[in-house]
Amino acid sequence: MVDVAFASVPTPLGDVLAAVTPDGVAATSFGDGERVRAKMLGRLAATAAGDPALASPARDELAAYFAGRLTRFTVPVDWRLMSPLQRRVLGTLYETVAYGRVTTYGELAETSGSGVPARAIGSVMGSNPIPIIVPCHRVVAGNGLGGFSGGDGVDSKRWLLTLEGYLPPTLDWEL
Structure with a gap:
């Protein structure tokens, strides 16, 4: 079993939880709580005995x-x-x-050389265990935003793309 430390960060999209092993961030989740943590531990076949300091860089x-001060994650994955x-x-x-x-889904299918058709790339994005750090929100449809399985769905994707400056803010948008 591997040890996991957790870091929870309050954000405008709700709490974001990171599960960190000695190798790096292994999972993130929109939401925190005992059930979310237990599910992460089960998927990782892990115990929550990791040194809390291990998760500090991911939390920071x-x-x-989410404060708009970081444009590139450097924590190990x-x-x-x-x-x-x-x-x-x-x-x-x-x-x-x-x-x-x-x-786009199609461009990612091509550049990854995965042999997966564009329509199946959405399934890969939806199964991403490390959203935000591994930025599946940056994959869009050729004719719009496409879907998003994190947080509040497409609204969360829209918020993240607005934070990053890809989409213009609406009148009610706040950090």
């Missing part, structure tokens, strides 16, 4: 991101919850689509 970077296909597609996304930029 998530807080800075632990890819253990991803299949080889997810790792290839999400790894390509992580390495090539910067803050404030987007790619």
